[in-house]
Amino acid sequence: MDWLMGKSKAKPNGKKPAAEERKAYLEPEHTKARITDFQFKELVVLPREIDLNEWLASNSARGPGATTFFHHINLQYSTISEFCTGETCQTMAVCNTQYYWYDERGKKVKCTAPQYVDFVMSSVQKLVTDEDVFPTKYGREFPSSFESLVRKICRHLFHVLAHIYWAHFKETLALELHGHLNTLYVHFILFAREFNLLDPKETAVMDDLTEVLCSGAGGVHSGGSGDGAGSGGPGAQNHVKER
Numbered sequence: 001m002d003w004l005m006g007k008s009k010a011k012p013n014g015k016k017p018a019a020e021e022r023k024a025y026l027e028p029e030h031t032k033a034r035i036t037d038f039q040f041k042e043l044v045v046l047p048r049e050i051d052l053n054e055w056l057a058s059n060s061a062r063g064p065g066a067t068t069f070f071h072h073i074n075l076q077y078s079t080i081s082e083f084c085t086g087e088t089c090q091t092m093a094v095c096n097t098q099y100y101w102y103d104e105r106g107k108k109v110k111c112t113a114p115q116y117v118d119f120v121m122s123s124v125q126k127l128v129t130d131e132d133v134f135p136t137k138y139g140r141e142f143p144s145s146f147e148s149l150v151r152k153i154c155r156h157l158f159h160v161l162a163h164i165y166w167a168h169f170k171e172t173l174a175l176e177l178h179g180h181l182n183t184l185y186v187h188f189i190l191f192a193r194e195f196n197l198l199d200p201k202e203t204a205v206m207d208d209l210t211e212v213l214c215s216g217a218g219g220v221h222s223g224g225s226g227d228g229a230g231s232g233g234p235g236a237q238n239h240v241k242e243r
Contacts, residue, residue, distance in 0.1 A: 023208070025169045025178070031212045033179035034186075044191040053142040056150045056195065057134050064191045066153045067128045072184055073157050074121050079177055080168040081114065089113030094162040095205045113163055120156040127153065154188075154197040161185055162206050186213050 024030065044064055046055050058065025077084075092099040092113045101109040101119050111119070128134045133143060143149075164172065164181065172178050189210055192198040203210065 024173070025165045026208060026212060030169075030173065030178055031182065031209075033182055035179045035183045040187045040190045041194075043187070044194045046194075052195075053146050056147065056197075057128075057142070064187060066150045067134065069157055069184075069188050069191070070121075070124050070128060070153065073160055073188070076177070076181060076184055077117060077121075077160055077164060079175060080164060080171045081117075083168055083171045084114050084117070084163075086112040086114060089163075089167055092116035092159065092163060094159065094166045097205050099159050113167065117160055117163070120160060124153055124156065151197050154192050155199075155202055157188070158192070158198060158203060161188065165206065165209060182213055185209070189214055 046052060056065055057067055090112055092101075092111070099116060101111055101116055103109055109119075127149065131137065131140065133146070133149065135142060161181075161184070165185075169178070169181075172181055189198075189203070
């Protein structure tokens with residue numbers, strides 16, 4: 001599984017998409033768009049009768065889970081994939097951060113944004129369909145490293161969501177799918193924060209958006225974490241430290 005060896009490192013990205021420099025996704029008329037007013041904070045809380053690992057993995061209507069978010073984020077990306085090409089997105093960039101893929105030997109792979117997303121989706125697809133990792137049959141147990149694997153999945157899925165906002169919000173807006181994107185982002189972030197699945201330093205590149213979208217959806221604040229990790233400082237957007 002190449003991606004398990006992956007280190008998401010970042011460096012200043014120099015050139016920003018002109019259309020996104022003003023961060024259109026932060027404009028009030030766009031941030032208010034949702035497809036539902038449901039309180040996601042209540043939806044992500046672990047029910048008493050459900051095992052934690054089952055909840056983290058859930059692919060059912062009862063829970064969010066890594067599998068569910070994988071399918072929804074993959075679908076959201078597919079709506080703008082024709083605009084995310086090797087020419088338009090020569091690097092996997094978010095704000096002034098550039099992500100790299102590392103193969104199973106630890107070698108940095110230079111890739112475009114669509115290639116990076118393909119690495120993510122292909123690897124996660126392989127993982128969530130592996131019965132030894134995401135068991136679906138009665139009596140099968142989750143591996144001891146399961147929570148760590150879910151954290152890695154969430155980290156890479158966050159990169160994809162952030163790239164959609166940064167580089168393709170204009171297209172998302174034209175397709176009138178920004179309400180779907182905002183709703184998905186809020187649900188995903190609240191789920192990740194509920195179970196400490198994302199390092200605040202990792203998500204610092206989108207703190208402004210998180211603060212706006214989630215401030216009234218469960219009290220998520222930039223830099224907040226229950227695992228004692230520090231908030232993203234001034235350098236957080238220039239270097240994403242692997243956990």
